[in-house]
Amino acid sequence: MEQLLTKAFAPTRLEVINDSAMHHGHAGDDGSGESHFTVVIESTAFEGQNRVNRQRMVNKALGDIPGDRVHALAIKAGVPGELG
Template sequence: MIDPATAAPGPVAAEIERLLVAALAPTRLAVIDDSAKHRGHAGHDPRGESHFTVDVEATAFAGLNRVARQRLVNRALADLLAERVHALAIRASAPGE
Protein backbone atom coordinates (compact mmCIF):
# COMPACT_ATOMS: atom_id res chain seq x y z
CA MET A 1 0.00 0.00 0.00
CA ILE A 2 3.01 2.30 0.17
CA ASP A 3 3.20 4.66 -2.82
CA PRO A 4 4.58 2.62 -5.74
CA ALA A 5 6.86 5.52 -6.73
CA THR A 6 8.78 4.82 -3.53
CA ALA A 7 10.66 1.58 -4.11
CA ALA A 8 11.68 0.99 -0.50
CA PRO A 9 9.57 2.79 2.09
CA GLY A 10 11.39 4.05 5.11
CA PRO A 11 10.49 3.10 8.65
CA VAL A 12 8.33 6.17 9.27
CA ALA A 13 6.32 5.64 6.07
CA ALA A 14 5.87 1.98 6.99
CA GLU A 15 4.67 2.97 10.47
CA ILE A 16 2.19 5.46 9.00
CA GLU A 17 0.80 2.69 6.81
CA ARG A 18 0.61 0.23 9.72
CA LEU A 19 -1.20 2.70 11.97
CA LEU A 20 -3.71 3.77 9.31
CA VAL A 21 -4.47 0.17 8.32
CA ALA A 22 -5.07 -0.71 11.98
CA ALA A 23 -7.24 2.34 12.70
CA LEU A 24 -9.21 2.74 9.47
CA ALA A 25 -9.03 -0.52 7.47
CA PRO A 26 -8.65 1.51 4.26
CA THR A 27 -9.77 0.25 0.87
CA ARG A 28 -7.00 2.36 -0.70
CA LEU A 29 -3.91 3.89 0.88
CA ALA A 30 -0.89 5.68 -0.55
CA VAL A 31 1.79 7.04 1.75
CA ILE A 32 4.00 9.50 -0.12
CA ASP A 33 7.24 10.80 1.38
CA ASP A 34 7.51 14.46 0.36
CA SER A 35 10.58 15.15 2.51
CA ALA A 36 13.03 15.69 -0.36
CA LYS A 37 10.88 18.60 -1.60
CA HIS A 38 11.41 20.37 1.74
CA ARG A 39 15.17 20.01 2.11
CA GLY A 40 16.50 23.22 3.63
CA HIS A 41 13.08 24.45 4.78
CA ALA A 42 11.90 24.87 8.35
CA GLY A 43 10.98 21.54 9.88
CA HIS A 44 13.15 19.52 7.53
CA ASP A 45 14.73 16.64 9.39
CA PRO A 46 18.16 15.61 8.05
CA ARG A 47 17.23 11.98 8.83
CA GLY A 48 14.51 12.33 6.17
CA GLU A 49 10.90 11.18 6.44
CA SER A 50 9.54 14.39 7.94
CA HIS A 51 6.93 15.48 5.36
CA PHE A 52 4.22 13.18 4.00
CA THR A 53 1.04 13.05 1.98
CA VAL A 54 -1.48 10.31 2.68
CA ASP A 55 -4.21 9.49 0.20
CA VAL A 56 -6.63 7.26 2.06
CA GLU A 57 -10.04 5.84 1.21
CA ALA A 58 -12.03 4.18 4.00
CA THR A 59 -15.63 3.42 4.85
CA ALA A 60 -14.95 5.07 8.22
CA PHE A 61 -15.09 8.42 6.37
CA ALA A 62 -18.63 7.92 5.01
CA GLY A 63 -20.89 10.77 6.09
CA LEU A 64 -18.05 12.77 7.65
CA ASN A 65 -16.91 16.20 6.55
CA ARG A 66 -13.30 16.97 5.60
CA VAL A 67 -12.32 18.16 9.09
CA ALA A 68 -13.75 15.09 10.82
CA ARG A 69 -11.91 12.84 8.35
CA GLN A 70 -8.64 14.62 8.98
CA ARG A 71 -9.17 14.32 12.73
CA LEU A 72 -9.50 10.53 12.39
CA VAL A 73 -6.21 10.37 10.50
CA ASN A 74 -4.47 12.73 12.93
CA ARG A 75 -5.72 10.70 15.89
CA ALA A 76 -4.36 7.48 14.37
CA LEU A 77 -0.97 9.11 13.79
CA ALA A 78 -0.83 11.29 16.94
CA ASP A 79 2.42 9.88 18.35
CA LEU A 80 4.26 10.17 15.03
CA LEU A 81 2.96 13.70 14.49
CA ALA A 82 4.14 14.72 17.94
CA GLU A 83 7.58 13.13 17.70
CA ARG A 84 8.71 12.55 14.13
CA VAL A 85 6.49 13.93 11.34
CA HIS A 86 6.68 17.68 10.75
CA ALA A 87 4.00 17.99 8.05
CA LEU A 88 1.16 15.81 6.82
CA ALA A 89 -1.14 16.49 3.87
CA ILE A 90 -4.30 14.39 3.97
CA ARG A 91 -6.58 13.39 1.11
CA ALA A 92 -9.37 11.36 2.70
CA SER A 93 -12.39 9.92 0.93
CA ALA A 94 -15.08 7.31 1.37
CA PRO A 95 -15.48 4.54 -1.23
CA GLY A 96 -17.40 5.72 -4.26
CA GLU A 97 -16.54 9.40 -3.89
Protein backbone atom coordinates (compact mmCIF):
# COMPACT_ATOMS: atom_id res chain seq x y z
CA MET A 1 0.00 0.00 0.00
CA GLU A 2 2.81 2.40 0.87
CA GLN A 3 4.44 2.02 -2.54
CA LEU A 4 1.18 2.56 -4.43
CA LEU A 5 0.25 5.64 -2.39
CA THR A 6 3.75 7.12 -2.64
CA LYS A 7 3.74 6.67 -6.41
CA ALA A 8 0.25 8.17 -6.82
CA PHE A 9 0.48 11.13 -4.43
CA ALA A 10 4.11 11.91 -3.49
CA PRO A 11 2.84 12.45 0.07
CA THR A 12 4.49 14.70 2.62
CA ARG A 13 3.11 12.39 5.30
CA LEU A 14 2.12 8.74 4.97
CA GLU A 15 1.22 6.27 7.70
CA VAL A 16 -0.19 2.83 6.97
CA ILE A 17 -1.31 1.40 10.30
CA ASN A 18 -2.23 -2.26 10.66
CA ASP A 19 -5.29 -2.39 12.95
CA SER A 20 -5.94 -6.09 12.38
CA ALA A 21 -5.05 -7.22 15.91
CA MET A 22 -7.87 -5.08 17.30
CA HIS A 23 -10.34 -6.99 15.10
CA HIS A 24 -9.17 -10.55 15.76
CA GLY A 25 -12.17 -12.88 15.62
CA HIS A 26 -14.48 -10.21 14.17
CA ALA A 27 -16.12 -10.17 10.75
CA GLY A 28 -13.57 -9.88 7.99
CA ASP A 29 -10.68 -11.25 10.06
CA ASP A 30 -9.21 -13.90 7.80
CA GLY A 31 -6.46 -14.83 10.25
CA SER A 32 -3.72 -13.32 8.09
CA GLY A 33 -3.15 -10.39 10.41
CA GLU A 34 -3.63 -8.04 7.46
CA SER A 35 -7.37 -7.42 7.25
CA HIS A 36 -7.93 -3.96 8.80
CA PHE A 37 -5.85 -0.83 8.13
CA THR A 38 -5.85 2.91 8.67
CA VAL A 39 -4.16 5.18 6.13
CA VAL A 40 -3.12 8.70 7.13
CA ILE A 41 -1.92 10.63 4.10
CA GLU A 42 -1.15 14.27 3.36
CA SER A 43 -0.47 15.43 -0.18
CA THR A 44 -0.88 18.54 -2.31
CA ALA A 45 -2.84 16.29 -4.70
CA PHE A 46 -5.82 16.62 -2.35
CA GLU A 47 -6.04 20.43 -2.65
CA GLY A 48 -9.53 21.55 -3.65
CA GLN A 49 -11.02 18.08 -3.06
CA ASN A 50 -13.65 17.30 -0.45
CA ARG A 51 -13.33 14.40 2.01
CA VAL A 52 -15.27 11.94 -0.15
CA ASN A 53 -13.26 12.71 -3.30
CA ARG A 54 -10.02 12.34 -1.36
CA GLN A 55 -11.10 8.90 -0.14
CA ARG A 56 -12.09 7.93 -3.68
CA MET A 57 -8.68 9.01 -4.94
CA VAL A 58 -6.94 6.83 -2.33
CA ASN A 59 -9.16 3.84 -3.09
CA LYS A 60 -8.51 4.22 -6.82
CA ALA A 61 -4.75 4.33 -6.25
CA LEU A 62 -4.95 1.13 -4.19
CA GLY A 63 -6.82 -0.74 -6.90
CA ASP A 64 -8.11 -4.14 -5.80
CA ILE A 65 -6.58 -4.06 -2.32
CA PRO A 66 -9.62 -2.60 -0.47
CA GLY A 67 -12.48 -5.06 -0.62
CA ASP A 68 -10.37 -7.89 -2.01
CA ARG A 69 -7.32 -8.41 0.18
CA VAL A 70 -8.25 -5.91 2.90
CA HIS A 71 -11.60 -6.11 4.68
CA ALA A 72 -11.63 -2.61 6.21
CA LEU A 73 -9.73 0.55 5.36
CA ALA A 74 -10.06 3.82 7.27
CA ILE A 75 -8.74 6.79 5.30
CA LYS A 76 -7.64 10.14 6.70
CA ALA A 77 -6.54 12.25 3.72
CA GLY A 78 -5.61 15.91 3.71
CA VAL A 79 -3.30 18.57 2.36
CA PRO A 80 0.06 19.08 4.11
CA GLY A 81 -0.41 20.22 7.70
CA GLU A 82 -4.18 19.68 7.69
CA LEU A 83 -4.32 16.51 9.77
CA GLY A 84 -2.19 17.77 12.64
